[in-house]
Amino acid sequence: MPDALNTTPLKAMPLDTTALSTEPLVIPPQRVVIVDTGCANITSVFCALQRLGVDVVISTDVAEIRAADKVVIPGVGTASQAMHNIHARGLYDTLLQLTQPTLGICLGMQLMTSHSAEGDVACLATIPGEVLPLNAQGLRLPHMGWNTLQLDAAQHPILQGLTSHDYVYFVHSFAVAPSAYTIASCHYGSTFAAIIGADNYIGMQFHPERSSQTGRRLLANFLRLSADQLRSYNRSKTADLETVA
Numbered sequence: 572m573p574d575a576l577n578t579t580p581l582k583a584m585p586l587d588t589t590a591l592s593t594e595p596l597v598i599p600p601q602r603v604v605i606v607d608t609g610c611a612n613i614t615s616v617f618c619a620l621q622r623l624g625v626d627v628v629i630s631t632d633v634a635e636i637r638a639a640d641k642v643v644i645p646g647v648g649t650a651s652q653a654m655h656n657i658h659a660r661g662l663y664d665t666l667l668q669l670t671q672p673t674l675g676i677c678l679g680m681q682l683m684t685s686h687s688a689e690g691d692v693a694c695l696a697t698i699p700g701e702v703l704p705l706n707a708q709g710l711r712l713p714h715m716g717w718n719t720l721q722l723d724a725a726q727h728p729i730l731q732g733l734t735s736h737d738y739v740y741f742v743h744s745f746a747v748a749p750s751a752y753t754i755a756s757c758h759y760g761s762t763f764a765a766i767i768g769a770d771n772y773i774g775m776q777f778h779p780e781r782s783s784q785t786g787r788r789l790l791a792n793f794l795r796l797s798a799d800q801l802r803s804y805n806r807s808k809t810a811d812l813e814t815v816a
Contacts, residue, residue: 604639609656610648619780646678651690680774708760769808
C-alpha cells in the first residue's frame with residue numbers, strides 16, 4: 572500500500588542521503604557516449620557523468636557509439652519526435668544492436684519499449700513494454716517532483732546502496748506499466764515502472780542527473796556494470812512477458 576507521500580501531489584523536498592554521500596564510489600576508466608537524439612537536455616547528463624570521472628562525449632556518429640564502453644540515451648520531449656530524429660540520423664539499427672551496457676533516461680527509457688501512445692509511434696523494442704498515459708487518478712500532471720522507489724528486484728546491482736526511503740526526481744505524463752522487466756517501480760495515482768531492464772539495456776523513468784546523491788549512486792552503479800553482469804540480472808527480451816497481478 573503506498574504511503575501518504577505517494578498519493579498526494581508532489582513538492583520539492585530535501586533528500587536524506589547521508590549514507591549514500593559518504594560511501595566511496597570506485598568507477599573504472601571508460602568512455603561513455605551520450606547519443607544526441609535532438610530531444611534532450613544533454614548538458615545536465617553530460618556534467619553528471621563527467622563528475623563521476625569518466626570520459627564523456629556527445630555524438631551521433633555510428634562508429635563512435637559502437638566503440639563506446641557505455642551508451643546513454645537521454646530524452647526530453649515527445650517519443651514521435653525523438654524516433655523521427657533517430658531514423659533521420661541513421662541511428663535506429665545501431666541502437667538496436669548495441670552489446671555494451673546502455674542506459675535510457677526518462678524519454679530515453681520510453682524509447683526502449685515497443686510502442687508509445689505519445690504520438691502512436693513504434694519505438695526501439697529493446698525492452699518489452701508499452702508507454703501509455705500515466706493514470707494519476709486525478710492528481711496533477713505531469714508527475715513532477717521527488718518520489719520514492721519500490722525496489723522490485725532488490726538484488727539487482729543497479730540498486731546497490733539504495734533503499735525505499737531514497738528519493739529520485741520525476742518529470743513525465745506517460746509511463747510504462749509494471750511487468751516482468753521491472754526492476755523498481757513508483758506510485759503516483761497508480762503504480763508504474765521506474766526502472767526496467769532487458770539483456771544489456773536498462774532504463775530509468777526519472778532523471779538520475781537531477782536526483783542528487785541518489786542519482787549519483789544510480790549512475791555510478793551503471794558505470795560499474797559490465798554487459799555480462801547486466802545480462803545475468805536482467806530478463807532476456809526474448810522471454811515470454813509475464814503478467815503482473
